[in-house]
Amino acid sequence: METTDQKEPEKLGEYLVSKNLITQEQLEHALALTKESRMRLGRTLVELKYITGRQLMESLLERLRTSDLGKRKKLGEVLVSSGVISEGKLLHALEVQQDRKQRIGEVLINLGYVTKDQITDALATKLQLNLVLCDDYVLDDKIKRLVPKEMAKKYSVFPIGIKNGRLVLAMADPLDSNALDEISFYTRLRISPVISYDWSIEIAIDKNYQDTDEYDSRDGEHMFDVLEAELKFDKDLQFGEKEKGEPTSVDVESLYLKSNAPKIVKLVAMLITDAAQKRASDIHIEPREKYVQVRFRIDGELQNIFKYQREMHESVVSRIKIISQLDITNRRTSQDGDASVSIKGRKIDLRISTLPLIHGEKAVIRLLDQSKGIVPLQELEMPSYISDAIIRMFRLPQGMFIVTGPTGSGKTTTLYACLNHLRSDTRNVISIEDPVEYKLEGISQTAVNEAVGRSFASILRSVLRQDPDVVMVGEIRDLETAEIAIKAALTGHLVLTTLHTNNTVATIVRLIDIGIPPYLVASSVTGILSQRLVRRICKHCKVESDVSDEIKSFLSDFGVDNIQKFYRGEGCPKCMNTGYLDRMAVYEYLSISRMLKIALSRKTDEQELLATARTEGLKLLYEDALNKVRAGLTTIEEVMSKVPFEYSLREI
Numbered sequence: 001m002e003t004t005d006q007k008e009p010e011k012l013g014e015y016l017v018s019k020n021l022i023t024q025e026q027l028e029h030a031l032a033l034t035k036e037s038r039m040r041l042g043r044t045l046v047e048l049k050y051i052t053g054r055q056l057m058e059s060l061l062e063r064l065r066t067s068d069l070g071k072r073k074k075l076g077e078v079l080v081s082s083g084v085i086s087e088g089k090l091l092h093a094l095e096v097q098q099d100r101k102q103r104i105g106e107v108l109i110n111l112g113y114v115t116k117d118q119i120t121d122a123l124a125t126k127l128q129l130n131l132v133l134c135d136d137y138v139l140d141d142k143i144k145r146l147v148p149k150e151m152a153k154k155y156s157v158f159p160i161g162i163k164n165g166r167l168v169l170a171m172a173d174p175l176d177s178n179a180l181d182e183i184s185f186y187t188r189l190r191i192s193p194v195i196s197y198d199w200s201i202e203i204a205i206d207k208n209y210q211d212t213d214e215y216d217s218r219d220g221e222h223m224f225d226v227l228e229a230e231l232k233f234d235k236d237l238q239f240g241e242k243e244k245g246e247p248t249s250v251d252v253e254s255l256y257l258k259s260n261a262p263k264i265v266k267l268v269a270m271l272i273t274d275a276a277q278k279r280a281s282d283i284h285i286e287p288r289e290k291y292v293q294v295r296f297r298i299d300g301e302l303q304n305i306f307k308y309q310r311e312m313h314e315s316v317v318s319r320i321k322i323i324s325q326l327d328i329t330n331r332r333t334s335q336d337g338d339a340s341v342s343i344k345g346r347k348i349d350l351r352i353s354t355l356p357l358i359h360g361e362k363a364v365i366r367l368l369d370q371s372k373g374i375v376p377l378q379e380l381e382m383p384s385y386i387s388d389a390i391i392r393m394f395r396l397p398q399g400m401f402i403v404t405g406p407t408g409s410g411k412t413t414t415l416y417a418c419l420n421h422l423r424s425d426t427r428n429v430i431s432i433e434d435p436v437e438y439k440l441e442g443i444s445q446t447a448v449n450e451a452v453g454r455s456f457a458s459i460l461r462s463v464l465r466q467d468p469d470v471v472m473v474g475e476i477r478d479l480e481t482a483e484i485a486i487k488a489a490l491t492g493h494l495v496l497t498t499l500h501t502n503n504t505v506a507t508i509v510r511l512i513d514i515g516i517p518p519y520l521v522a523s524s525v526t527g528i529l530s531q532r533l534v535r536r537i538c539k540h541c542k543v544e545s546d547v548s549d550e551i552k553s554f555l556s557d558f559g560v561d562n563i564q565k566f567y568r569g570e571g572c573p574k575c576m577n578t579g580y581l582d583r584m585a586v587y588e589y590l591s592i593s594r595m596l597k598i599a600l601s602r603k604t605d606e607q608e609l610l611a612t613a614r615t616e617g618l619k620l621l622y623e624d625a626l627n628k629v630r631a632g633l634t635t636i637e638e639v640m641s642k643v644p645f646e647y648s649l650r651e652i
C-alpha cells in the first residue's frame with residue numbers, strides 16, 4: 001500500500017536546509033518560483049544553481065531510503081498489531097520483498113496472507129481514520145476541478161468535499177505522504193484524510209469524472225495540449241458569407257482539407273463555439289513568455305479559460321486571420337477584421353483585432369450574437385416610471401434623447417431597443433453608428449469611417465438632407481456633432497444619441513462645457529437616461545447572505561438603511577462558480593421639465609440643477625440599483641463596485 005513513487009519525498013526543502021545544502025532564504029525563493037511555474041522544487045533549486053544535480057540526486061536517494069523504511073515498518077506494525085497477520089508472516093513477506101522489489105502490500109496480497117480490504121480495515125483502526133464508501137458520492141464541479149481526474153487516479157484518492165477549510169480526501173493509502181503533499185500543494189488546501197477501499201474509490205472516480213473529456217475538465221490554470229488533446233469539433237459551426245456581397249476567403253471545408261494543421265482549425269472553431277455557449281462577449285488570446293492564455297469576457301469580467309503551448313500560437317493567430325481576411329504575413333502592425341459564423345442556427349458576427357506584443361500577437365475576438373441584439377424596450381427591466389416617461393417622450397415630434405454611461409454600460413442595447421420601438425412604416429429612421437453592431441430591419445443604418453472622412457458630423461449633415469423623422473447618432477464626441485444634432489432636434493427631428501458622462505445632471509453640464517449655450521440645451525434635450533450594468537445573481541445557487549458592518553455603515557452614510565435581506569450566489573456549474581449569471585442595467589432618468597428649463601436659464605451649476613431635479617422626483621442611479629438589491633436580483637458588493645454613489649440622499 002505504501003508508495004514507491006518517491007521522486008520528491010516529503011519536505012525535501014527542509015531536508016536540504018537541515019543538511020546545509022541550501023539556506024532557508026534560498027528555499028523560500030525557490031518555493032515561491034515553484035508556485036508560479038509549477039515546476040518541481042528540486043529542479044528549480046538546480047536551475048537556480050543552489051545545488052548541483054548530483055547533490056539533488058543523492059539527497060533524493062537518501063530520503064527515499066529513510067522514508068520507505070519508515071513506512072514499511074509502519075504498515076507491517078499495523079497489520080501485526082491488529083492481528084491481521086503474524087509477525088512471522090510479515091518477516092517472510094519482507095524477505096520476499098527483497099527479491100521482488102514490490103510494495104509490501106502487494107507482496108502480502110500475492111502471498112495470500114491478506115486481502116486489500118483487510119489492509120484498509122487495519123489502517124482505519126490503527127490510524128483512527130473514518131472508513132468511508134465513496135462510490136455513492138456525487139461531486140460538484142468545483143471539487144472536480146480542484147482535484148483533476150489524473151491526480152485522483154494516480155494516487156487512488158477521491159475528494160469528498162471541503163469542511164472547515166480543509167479538503168476531505170478519501171485515500172486508499174492515507175500513509176502516502178507524496179499524495180498528501182502533492183494534492184495539498186496543488187489545491188492549496190490542508191487535507192483531512194479519510195480511508196476507503198481502493199475499489200470504492202475507483203468506482204467513484206469513474207462515475208464522477210466520466211463525462212469530462214480533456215477539454216471540458218480544464219480550468220484557467222491548466223495547460224491544454226493542442227496536439228495531444230482530443231478536440232471536439234462542433235460541426236454545427238459554420239463560417240458565413242460577409243454581408244454586402246464581399247465574399248470571405250473562408251471555405252471551411254477546403255481549408256480543413258488543405259491545412260496541414262487541422263488541429264488548429266479545430267481549436268479555433270472550438271474556441272468560438274465554447275465562447276458562444278458560455279455567453280462570452282469577447283475571446284482574448286494572449287501570448288505570454290512561456291504559454292498562451294485564453295480568457296473569455298463573461299458578464300463583463302475576464303475569466304481564464306485555459307492555456308496552450310507557446311509554439312502553437314503563430315498558427316492559431318494565422319487561422320484567426322484567415323477567417324477574418326487579415327494579412328497573415330503582417331505580424332508587426334495591428335489589424336482589424338470581421339467574420340460571421342453560425343452555430344446551431346445562431347448567427348454570430350465576429351470582430352477580430354490583432355495587436356503585436358513583445359511575446360507575439362494578441363488576438364481579441366468580439367462576439368456579437370445577432371439573435372440577442374434587439375431586446376424590446378419593455379424587457380430592459382426599467383422601473384415603470386422610467387419606461388413610461390421614455391415612451392411618452394417618444395410621442396413628441398422632436399427633441400433629443402441622450403443615453404449616458406461609460407463604455408460597456410449597455411447604452412447600445414438601450415438605443416437599439418428604442419430604435420426598435422420607434423421604427424414604423426410611416427417614419428424614416430436613420431442611424432449613424434460606429435460600427436453597426438446589429439442589423440435592424442426597417443432602419444437605414446450607416447457606419448462611421450473616420451479614415452475616409454465619414455465622421456459622425458459629416459454623415460449627420462447628409463442624413464438630415466434625407467428627410468428623416470428619427471436619427472440615431474451613435475455618440476456625440478465633439479462640439480460640431482453636438483451642434484448639428486441639437487439643430488436637428490430643434491427642427492422637427494427626434495434625435496437619439498449617447499454621451500460619456502457619469503449621470504444625468506452631469507450630462508447637461510457636459511453639453512454646456514463643450515460649448516452649447518444653456519438655452520439651447522434647455523430647448524432641445526427632452527430626456528436623459530444614465531445607466532450601468534450589474535451582474536445578476538445566479539438563480540441556480542442563490543442564497544441569503546450577510547453583509548459586513550462596513551457596508552451597512554456605508555449605506556447608512558448615503559441615507560439607505562432599509563434593506564432587510566441581502567442575497568448572493570454560492571457558485572455552481574451553471575455560473576462557472578462566479579455566483580453571477582447574466583447582467584442587467586440599472587437606470588436614472590431625467591426628464592427636462594419646465595422647472596429645470598427655468599433653472600437652466602439662471603444657473604448651470606450641477607448641485608443647483610440636481611436640487612431642482614430632485615424636487616421633481618429624480619431618482620438616482622444607486623436608488624434603482626439598491627431596489628434591485630432589495631429584490632434579490634443582484635448583490636450589494638456588485639452595486640458598490642459598478643454604480644457611482646455620488647450624492648447622499650441626506651444632502652439633497
Ligand SMILES: [Zn+2]
Binds near residue numbers: 538539575580
Ligand atoms: Zn450559480
